[in-house]
Structures are given as C-alpha cells and as structure tokens.
Amino acid sequence: MDDRIKILELLSNKKNVLLMGAPGTGKSRVMNEVAEAFINGGTRLAQPSHVPGTGIPIPAVAAPTGLDLAMLKKANRKVFRTTLHQNSKYRDFLTGIVPELGAGGGYRINEGILYRANEFAKQDNSAALLIIDELNRGPAIEVFGGSIVAIESDKRLNDDNTAAPATQYFEISNPADGQMVEYAFSPNLYILAAMNQADASVAPLDVAFMRRWQSYQLKPNY
Template identity: 30%
Template sequence: MPTPDLDLSQLSRDHVLRALHQMDQEGPRMPLSTVYDLVYQGRRYAPRAVAQLAWRLALNQPEAPWPLPAGTPTNRVLEKLDFTVATKRPTLENSPLLDGDVAAQEHMQELYTGATQKPAPRKGRPASRNEATAEPEPGALATPEPTEALPADVQEPALAYQLPAPQPYNQATALAELFISADKLTTTQAALRRRRNLILQGPPGTGKTFLARRLAWLELGATDAARVEVVQFHPSFSYEDFVQGFRPDGAGSFRLQDGILVNFCHRAAQDPERPHILLIDELNRGNVARIFGELLLLLEADKRGPAHAIRLPYAPVGSPPFFVPENLYLIGTMNLADRSLAPLDYALRRRFAFVGLEPEFGEPLQAFLAAQQVPAPVITRLVAHLTALNQVIADDPDLGPDFCIGHSYFCQPPATPSAAPEWLQLILEQEIAPLLDDYWLDQPAKAAQQKKKLLASSAG
C-alpha cells in the first residue's frame, strides 16, 4: 500500500509511455514478471519494471524507488492509467519471444521468402529417358529438354466467359464516379505519364484500387480489359511467380515458366502503339525488392526498350534478353496503416511517383448518397461524426492520419430510403466499432468512449 505522503497523481500515462519507449530503445528488455505482463502494442513488459522507470521519469530522480510491491498494487495503478495488465503467457526459457514480437516477425519473414537451399535429389529416383540420353556439347551448359505437352486435364481451362466490350472512358466519366477533385485527378495522371510508375497510398477504405483501375482506363481511353493486368502481392508471392522461374507442372516435374510480368510485357511489346497497364494491388504486402528483381533497373522511365535489355538469371543460354516496353505503365496501391508491413526501400521509391489519398466525406460522397435516396439527416449524421472520429484518430500519437476511416465503408447504400438508419447503424456496429477496439487495444476505456459516441450518433 502507498505511504501516507505518497502522491501517485504525479505519475501520468505519458510517463509510462516514455518508459516503454525508453525500454525499447535500450535494447534487450527487462525480464518479464513471473505472474503478470503489461501488454502494449503487441509487446509484453514487466509491470513493476515499467512502473519503476515511469516513476523515476515523473519525479526526475534516477534512483527513486517504486514504493508499491509487484502484483495487484502496481497493476491497479497502471490499469487506472488505461493500460492492460494480463496474466503472463507461457513462454519457454531463453525463447527469442522474450525479446518481444520482433523475433517472431523476422522468423515469419524467413518463412515467407522461401527456402534458399537447393532441394536434395530424391533417393532412388530413376533417371528419365531425356536425362539418360542427353549429351551436351563440351563447355556448354546443359539445358532441360523440351517437355511433352501436358495432359488436357491439367491445362488452364478455357475461359467460360467473354471479356466485356471496351467502352469509351474519359475524365468526365471518371469524375462522375470518383470522390476526388478534377485538379487532383489531372495531377495524378500527369505523375503516371511522367514516371510511368505510380503508387496510390493511404488509409484502408480510401478507394485506392477503385481509382487505380479508373486511371488505367483513362490512360487507355477505354475500359479495355485486354490491356489491363491485375495482380495482388502477398507474403507467399515470389520472383518466380512474377518474373520467371522453375515451377511444377502437371507431369510432376519442374519446368521454366515466365511469370505474370514477363508474359504481360510480351503482350505489350507486340502492340507498341497502345499503352498497357499493370495494376499491383497491396504492393507492400509482398517482399517487394525480392519480387521485383531486375525491375529495380528496368522500371525506370529512361531504361525502357530493347536498348536496355538484360538477361534474366533463369533464362537458358541463347535466349533473348528481357526488357520492359515503353508502352507499359505500372500502378500500385499501398496500405499505410498496417504496422506489420515493411516500408519500401529508397532505391525502389525513386522509381515511383506517389499520390496520397485521404477519406473523402465531402460534397461528392454526399451527392452520391443523396442520389441513392439516403435521407439528408442520415447523411448529415454520417459526415459529422465520421469527420470528428477521424480527427480523434489523426490526433492520437499512437495512430495518426494513416489510420483514419475511409469513405469506402459507405459506398454501398441501402436498398430503400427507409432502411437507411438501420444501414448506418449496422455499418458502425459491425465494421467501424470492431476497428476501434483494435486501434485502442491497449486503451479499452478510450475505445469504449469513442464507440459510445459513434453508436449514439447513428441513433440520431
């Protein structure tokens, strides 16, 4: 229990945050407590060690002792400052997880990037007929014999549908369905034409993928699906998938195959008078430097065409060098809110122009909802309270503008005007409120306060 002259009011939440930040900067963390952990941003700390350091910062006395014992007395002080103290999780002695989640993330990154060792040959595997009879010339590198045609049942099936016929598409059409100004759309188009590589970045739900496709159509002048290729990066996506590599076929063996990029570049090179657009959704969810490989050079606007072609590492001897044609444009989208994603390195950044997108709750969205017969009072409540909530998120030092709520949550209006109040209530309860719980995971009182304000607003 505190002594009679002890004034714990001197200890604030800011002092605890400073203590946590200092403990992270000083390297290996203090040993975790035997019973309880203070949980903050996915990391765990010894509550009494945190309180000790925070107390010294509050008093500005480097040797001041923490006056409360470990356990419930210390935990209560930290919980009153809106921190979460949980029962210690079971951890193996000397486990790298004792240093926080960083070690676990590094281990997962190794799993994502794939094995680097060459797989050992299968024991007892008889040599195939091609292997037994092949006699490469002296000094020449052996190349795999052409494989027989794959059985029909393992071939990619023929399309059961037809691509929609291209329709003319211009800036007026784009502005009618986008929530950005004409000036921003014009400058974004200019950036794409100048660098030929563009990344749209911003919080989730700000229409990055929607805008990327419209930018592609604007560059093509039509909704021509045959000249647009879409791919989404993810942790398992690799150089072999995107550029070139050995991949399994239906015959149970491996053969050299071109990836999505090389195939699309070949298509673009055969139609040099018209632009072709490659859309990469969630670009930073993959290991971008590893996936791109030689694109670090070839993507530059002044390194396009046959004059700058280079040989791909997997390409057989004698095959032609690879180049990115001048009529290929790349548009990527990048989510800034997910802290588990690695930032792009600066060498890659130099190849792209970047355009930031923000939540748009202004006149274009309001006009769109009004055209869908959403009642004016519902629109007013939605805009007012989402704008206020985004201001709270942007001002939070642990979040910031990258975590704001996007307008895409509200782009599928209710079926009837009478269902609009319930439509808004359901979106706030089932989609926005759980997001706030995640944002303020370590501040449940603040999350509850913001949810209460938000849900009360939807009721009018």
C-alpha cells in the same frame, strides 16, 4: 481535375505510380477508374440528360476527358492485375522454374504477370497497365528482383523496342528454352501500385525501391 486524370498523366510521364493513403481513402476505387479510362481511351461517362422519344430516355454517353496521351492512342490496350501477399515469389512476377502438373511431371518456366504484361506491351501498337494492390503486403523487393532499376522510365527500351543508350537489362530465364537471357522493359508498360500506409509490411520498402515510383497521396474526401 480528378484523381484518375492526374494518375494517367503521371503514368504517361513516369511509367510507375504508387498510390498511398490511409484505409478508406479509395485507393482500390481509383485504380479501377484508371483501368477503365485506360481501356476506354480516356473517355468517361458524361452527365446523362433526358432525350425524349429514344429507346433509352436517359442514355449514358461517353465523353472525352481531354487527355492527349500516347498510351491512350494505342489500338491494343490491356490491364493486368495482381495483389502481393506473404507467399508472392519472383517467379510469380517475372519467370522461374515451377513443377509441371500432370502424368508426365517435370518442370517448366513460369511466365509471371509482369513478364506477360511487358510482352503484351512489346507488341505492335499496344500498351499494358499492370495494377498491383497491397504492394507492401508482400516481399516487393524480392519479387521485383533485378528489375528494380529497369522499371524506371529512362531505363526502358525505345518506342520500337530497340535498345536505347540508357536501357537497363537484367537476366531472366527464357520461358521458351530455359536459358538465361538479357531482358528489358517496353516504354508502353505502365505500373500502378497501391499501399496502405497503416498496414505493417511483410518486408520494408527501402529507399532504392521507393524512388523508382512517383508517389500520389490520396486523402479522405468527406
């Protein structure tokens, strides 16, 4: 079983997976492969074979991986991507006040990438995969804010996006009207992040944050 299949299975169960490894172990490549499999419903390119007389003598044929995961059965699947850095803010991830450009000026409530991914996942028959590269290169604790607990798999909404007994809510600024509202995450939102353990972090990733992730170690493949 390759890394891509293992990670898709972990995402299905744990919702949040953190790739860890030294430089050059293929974290970015694996994330791209997972994203491709997520969009393609778990299919992959099979070993091509020669087919005489066809327009393309050696066609690339999609073959199933054998995965039977709920996320891959959703009709609408979308991948969202971001990279953390020193200037990443909470408003870039969830919501927050930003200046409004143009002649009118003023301010508006920004819709961050985690908010947009979750709103997509809440739609009927949809699933969203959020890929975060360089998780430890930015202030991860700050950008996740009050959502740290809510990302846990058992703290999500029900499949129909109604509240479950264990659903964890947190407050955000509603982009529609600017009012503070309670917010929670869909079970159809999956988060795949990566960190280079050799890099010096901008801010430490504490235990309370790290235990919300299922870690997956990538080692050099000679």
